[in-house]
Amino acid sequence: MRRWRMRLGATLTLVVALTLVVASCGSSGGGGGGGATGTPQKGGVLNVAWQGEPSGLDPAIQYEVKSMGMENAMYDTLIKYAPAAGEAGTKFVPDLATEVPTTANGGLSADGLTYTFHLRTDAKFAPPVNRAVTAEDWKWSVERMMRLPKAPAITFYEGIVGAKAYDATNSKATEITGIKVVDPQTLTITLTQPDPTFLYKIAMNFTEVLDKATVEKWGNQYPHHPLGTGPFMFSKWTPGQEIVFTRNPNYWDAGKVWLDGVDFKFGAGSSTALLQLERGTIDVLGDGVPAADYVRVKNDPKWSKNLSGAPQIAWFYVFMNTKIKPFDNLKVRQAVNYAVNSAKLQKLLAGQGTPLNQIYPNGMPGYDPAAQFYTYDPTKAKALLAEAGFPNGFKTTFYTHNVDPFPRIAQSLQNDLAQVGIKADIKVMDQSSYWTLTMTMGNPIPLGLSDWYMDFPDPSDWVGVLFSKAQATMDGGENASWWWDPQVEALYAQSQATTDQAKRIDLFRQMQKIIMDQAPAAPLYQPVFNTMISDNVGGFYIHPIWQLEYQDYWKK
Amino acid sequence: MGKYLVRRCLWMVVVLFFVSLITFLLVYAVPANKAKSIAGTKASPEVLARITKEYGFDKPVYEQYGIYVWHLLHGNLGFSYQTQQPVATSIWQRFPATVMIAVFGIFFELLIGIPIGMVSALRQYSFRDRAFTVFSLLGIAAPSFWLGMILMYALAFKIHVFPLGSYSGWGHPWSGVLPGLTLGLGGAAWYSRMLRSSMLDILNTDYVKAARAKGLPERTVVSRHILRNAWSPIITLLGIDVGWFLGGVLVIEVVFGIPGIGQQAWQAILNQDTPIIMGTVVFAAMLIVIANLVTDIAYTWLDPRVKYS
Numbered sequence: 001m002r003r004w005r006m007r008l009g010a011t012l013t014l015v016v017a018l019t020l021v022v023a024s025c026g027s028s029g030g031g032g033g034g035g036a037t038g039t040p041q042k043g044g045v046l047n048v049a050w051q052g053e054p055s056g057l058d059p060a061i062q063y064e065v066k067s068m069g070m071e072n073a074m075y076d077t078l079i080k081y082a083p084a085a086g087e088a089g090t091k092f093v094p095d096l097a098t099e100v101p102t103t104a105n106g107g108l109s110a111d112g113l114t115y116t117f118h119l120r121t122d123a124k125f126a127p128p129v130n131r132a133v134t135a136e137d138w139k140w141s142v143e144r145m146m147r148l149p150k151a152p153a154i155t156f157y158e159g160i161v162g163a164k165a166y167d168a169t170n171s172k173a174t175e176i177t178g179i180k181v182v183d184p185q186t187l188t189i190t191l192t193q194p195d196p197t198f199l200y201k202i203a204m205n206f207t208e209v210l211d212k213a214t215v216e217k218w219g220n221q222y223p224h225h226p227l228g229t230g231p232f233m234f235s236k237w238t239p240g241q242e243i244v245f246t247r248n249p250n251y252w253d254a255g256k257v258w259l260d261g262v263d264f265k266f267g268a269g270s271s272t273a274l275l276q277l278e279r280g281t282i283d284v285l286g287d288g289v290p291a292a293d294y295v296r297v298k299n300d301p302k303w304s305k306n307l308s309g310a311p312q313i314a315w316f317y318v319f320m321n322t323k324i325k326p327f328d329n330l331k332v333r334q335a336v337n338y339a340v341n342s343a344k345l346q347k348l349l350a351g352q353g354t355p356l357n358q359i360y361p362n363g364m365p366g367y368d369p370a371a372q373f374y375t376y377d378p379t380k381a382k383a384l385l386a387e388a389g390f391p392n393g394f395k396t397t398f399y400t401h402n403v404d405p406f407p408r409i410a411q412s413l414q415n416d417l418a419q420v421g422i423k424a425d426i427k428v429m430d431q432s433s434y435w436t437l438t439m440t441m442g443n444p445i446p447l448g449l450s451d452w453y454m455d456f457p458d459p460s461d462w463v464g465v466l467f468s469k470a471q472a473t474m475d476g477g478e479n480a481s482w483w484w485d486p487q488v489e490a491l492y493a494q495s496q497a498t499t500d501q502a503k504r505i506d507l508f509r510q511m512q513k514i515i516m517d518q519a520p521a522a523p524l525y526q527p528v529f530n531t532m533i534s535d536n537v538g539g540f541y542i543h544p545i546w547q548l549e550y551q552d553y554w555k556k
Numbered sequence: 557m558g559k560y561l562v563r564r565c566l567w568m569v570v571v572l573f574f575v576s577l578i579t580f581l582l583v584y585a586v587p588a589n590k591a592k593s594i595a596g597t598k599a600s601p602e603v604l605a606r607i608t609k610e611y612g613f614d615k616p617v618y619e620q621y622g623i624y625v626w627h628l629l630h631g632n633l634g635f636s637y638q639t640q641q642p643v644a645t646s647i648w649q650r651f652p653a654t655v656m657i658a659v660f661g662i663f664f665e666l667l668i669g670i671p672i673g674m675v676s677a678l679r680q681y682s683f684r685d686r687a688f689t690v691f692s693l694l695g696i697a698a699p700s701f702w703l704g705m706i707l708m709y710a711l712a713f714k715i716h717v718f719p720l721g722s723y724s725g726w727g728h729p730w731s732g733v734l735p736g737l738t739l740g741l742g743g744a745a746w747y748s749r750m751l752r753s754s755m756l757d758i759l760n761t762d763y764v765k766a767a768r769a770k771g772l773p774e775r776t777v778v779s780r781h782i783l784r785n786a787w788s789p790i791i792t793l794l795g796i797d798v799g800w801f802l803g804g805v806l807v808i809e810v811v812f813g814i815p816g817i818g819q820q821a822w823q824a825i826l827n828q829d830t831p832i833i834m835g836t837v838v839f840a841a842m843l844i845v846i847a848n849l850v851t852d853i854a855y856t857w858l859d860p861r862v863k864y865s
Contacts, residue, residue, distance in 0.1 A: 275713045432593055
């Protein structure tokens with residue numbers, strides 16, 4: 001998933017944030033508290049600041065971290081990610097289903113094709129619907145999603161028998177035949193072939209359960225009048241100002257929901273939101289701590305303990321277009337990898353990233369803490385360039401979009417490349433145009449910056465998207481290097497045909513070795529989400545998937 | 557005058573037509589994939605094809621523009637690609653916040669700028685004139701986001717006089733004062749300089765000398781003979797500012813968290829939400845054209861020598 005959908009207004013925010021560094025010298029605020037400690041208590045409303053509002057709250061459509069977190073607080077699906085920080089948060093726990101299907105509990109057939117889910121009997125839709133959730137509701141929600149023109153992720157579910165025929169243009173199919181409602185509390189899902197990542201896809205927001213009557217009542221205005229079965233229910237949306245959630249009295253696990261509600265406040269830039277938090281009118285910074293304020297807050301004894309940070313399962317990297325000279329030359333690509341000054345980049349990022357020398361970020365299965373493919377070595381880079389036939393370097397163009405931190409990183413890398421003789425002119429484009437161009441076959445970008453945030457914590461979401469033949473041979477593909485390797489393709493096919501996770505990780509590490517050796521990309525860093533809470537918030541942690549898990553926090 | 561108004565109204569239509577055409581062509585010229593902007597980068601080719609057909613992106617640009625204009629003539633600004641809300645509704649929902657900043661901004665511009673301009677002109681080269689000149693230069697030079705942050709930090713964060721970056725609607729106009737003051741301080745600098753030079757031009761005219769020679773009180777000379785004739789550039793500035801502010805003041809809206817149409821337009825540009833971009837630009841252009849028309853009419857009221865035919 002691209003970060004760009006999450007970064008509205010970031011350019012202006014940076015400018016404003018830099019101003020605040022000056023304005024806030026010597027600032028003071030409250031103190032104490034925060035964090036995950038303390039005894040939970042009921043009551044209170046959590047005030048969360050986001051600069052921009054979500055475009056809607058329809059889980060079938062919206063695919064940005066802000067709306068996904070909100071949807072997670074007001075909808076349920078069959079299984080969900082465990083409410084925990086770090087790797088524990090990437091494990092599954094039952095949600096509307098009574099258990100996570102496995103071969104051992106009979107939920108997954110021996111051939112890996114059929115999943116059986118038994119639904120809880122006490123799950124109900126929020127008022128005013130108030131009726132029990134059935135297997136038919138889940139099937140209807142998924143079938144609706146698969147035919148929505150704006151649904152971004154239907155390809156995730158096309159492995160279900162009959163799904164492709166159902167979502168095809170002008171299809172006459174009346175249902176997805178692979179989803180069978182056995183009885184109101186039981187459904188089975190049959191796949192065309194085993195998919196080791198299928199449960200990840202089921203745990204995503206796209207399969208969250210909606211009430212058919214409510215959706216039909218509101219039509220295309222439904223995203224602004226959502227209704228689900230989760231811990232909170234939608235109460236009010238004042239455009240551009242706030243969205244208010246209140247506790248769902250029908251929630252099946254109400255005992256674990258502490259807050260009376262959540263008030264999402266929009267409009268203020270992230271620097272203004274930080275001031276609001278220090279003043280006590282905001283409890284959580286949804287957009288995180290502005291980069292320009294991070295060091296100040298970290299060094300402020302009154303507020304540093306209210307900071308929370310967690311590496312995101314994502315990476316920033318330089319891609320090299322192997323269809324354009326001289327990046328068709330392996331030694332040139334390797335030279336670029338050696339030219340990246342990671343230590344300098346870390347200083348520039350000031351806590352917003354951690355070093356990364358491989359394609360998998362920490363937290364992604366397949367990440368190898370011992371791996372060290374390339375280290376900063378300008379001498380070696382120059383030698384490789386000389387071997388490649390460029391003893392005096394060469395000129396090229398380095399593309400980037402205009403939203404922070406891309407331009408800053410591009411300037412740093414321009415300097416690194418110049419140190420080894422590569423004179424790169426930076427070309428800055430607006431985001432939309434930039435991403436469209438990188439995904440256009442035969443594009444003129446020789447060298448560019450990119451990022452990738454996981455859709456689900458499985459390395460197939462990296463190799464299958466960023467380094468696959470499929471994505472390198474289609475217009476609109478995400479493989480910006482337009483590089484693929486038959487050996488990687490064979491290993492990838494093996495990884496998708498087995499559910500043995502240990503074997504899969506081994507295969508993905510082999511793929512990583514080939515990719516790093518062939519160097520179609522140069523890893524830069526793993527981004528860190530740094531946010532801050534007020535003294536009044538308890539139970540706070542950053543979830544690896546949703547970032548903010550509103551239903552687990554409480555007010556002191 | 558009647559004929560003049562009719563002609564101006566027809567010109568308004570022409571201006572709006574060209575504004576919409578140029579904006580449409582600019583948005584169309586951006587090499588972004590609109591279907592992808594709507595469905596996200598994960599969308600399959602089938603989904604993109606479906607969206608392309610549904611939204612008519614596969615039609616030639618002149619046809620797409622023709623459809624847009626046809627809908628516009630029927631009062632339909634279209635639906636946002638992102639929110640599916642009618643564009644007109646979205647603009648009207650955001651407009652009150654923008655109006656609030658505009659009203660306070662213009663109020664402070666006049667409240668601060670006019671007295672300073674008058675004193676500077678009437679006491680030319682005095683200490684106060686020089687001090688106000690420095691103030692004006694600072695006001696013109698200071699970026700509004702910087703000024704806004706400084707004012708907010710001082711008057712809302714340190715001293716709890718104003719709300720801290722939270723807009724609460726017209727029911728709580730206090731939340732519009734600080735953004736308005738930020739706009740007003742920058743604008744007041746221009747107003748004071750314009751009024752000062754305009755008044756200085758008039759101070760030495762024969763009719764002012766004659767008024768003074770007649771023994772009229774200075775207050776009467778200033779209000780009836782100097783100020784009335786010095787208003788023209790102020791009215792011109794005012795006309796520009798009204799249209800400009802009502803079209804959305806993005807930076808002020810972002811700094812103070814005002815959910816106005818400037819923020820909406822900015823987000824729409826990032827999302828390639830063409831209907832919102834088009835709607836906002838056409839709406840803002842309309843406001844500017846109307847404000848200019850009102851300004852021209854105001855000239856005739858202020859200065860009987862001005863005649864339109």
